[in-house]
Amino acid sequence: MPEEDTSSTGEQLLKVLSALSNPHRMRIIAALAVERNYVSRLARETGMSRPLLHMHLQRLEAAGLVTGSLELSDDGKAMKFFDVAPFIYELTPQTIAAAAETLRQGRQEAHSELEGRGQ
Amino acid sequence: MPEEDTSSTGEQLLKVLSALSNPHRMRIIAALAVERNYVSRLARETGMSRPLLHMHLQRLEAAGLVTGSLELSDDGKAMKFFDVAPFIYELTPQTIAAAAETLRQGRQEAHSELEGRGQ
DNA sequence: ACCACCTGTCAAGAAGAGTTGACACGTCCC
């Protein structure tokens, strides 16, 4: 098994931020903060379609902001309940800078810049 | 003085989050946290084109994360310097929930859900 | 005049996120 990268790396923070930067997903967090809920009911209460909510939930879960668990109700129906994860992120210039340091993707090393600026 | 809307309203936080949820913009914040810089040089150092950087900077400025000021150098050239704003945002389920409360856009209050369905 | 540097904006294409409807499966009750 490949080791997990649990540290708050740039990619992780990026995933969290892009997961949170959406009105629908913010409202989903708000709804789940009040009470845990299952998909169909949450879709009814928030007024969004099931496929749409499903996609948003799986985006939030991928970012580690909510957790879903499949449970069986008394009448044998399988319902997936979602809870908010107790996350806490502090956003400051230093935080962002530290995360950006671990984002070396596609950025080539500047071997030698042509500093011939006349000025 | 007129009261500013400094509170983390939903739209404001949404703008901040979507501004931060981008690898290029994260790297711009990181670069400006080290030292203030002007557009062309920043474009050179980050390896992005001027129009692209210009767009990202104006997105960051619109979110209040950086501030730009047009200054004149010794040789009379007009250069726009950018600084990071000393922002600080705390992201928790409660924070998001509070912000989502002020996001009542298009979401009608569920007057009564006794549509034809049972239950 | 040219060339260096700085600033900004525009249209248009490429890429990705959001959204919908219809489909698949399951259990339980009448």
Next chain:
DNA sequence: GGGACGTGTCAACTCTTCTTGACAGGTGGT
């Protein structure tokens, strides 16, 4: 067998964001 409810997934479409190249302007120096 219907219907109610629950789950998930798929291909298409729309929409926003991203990205590029070419263009506009400016100053100062050789």
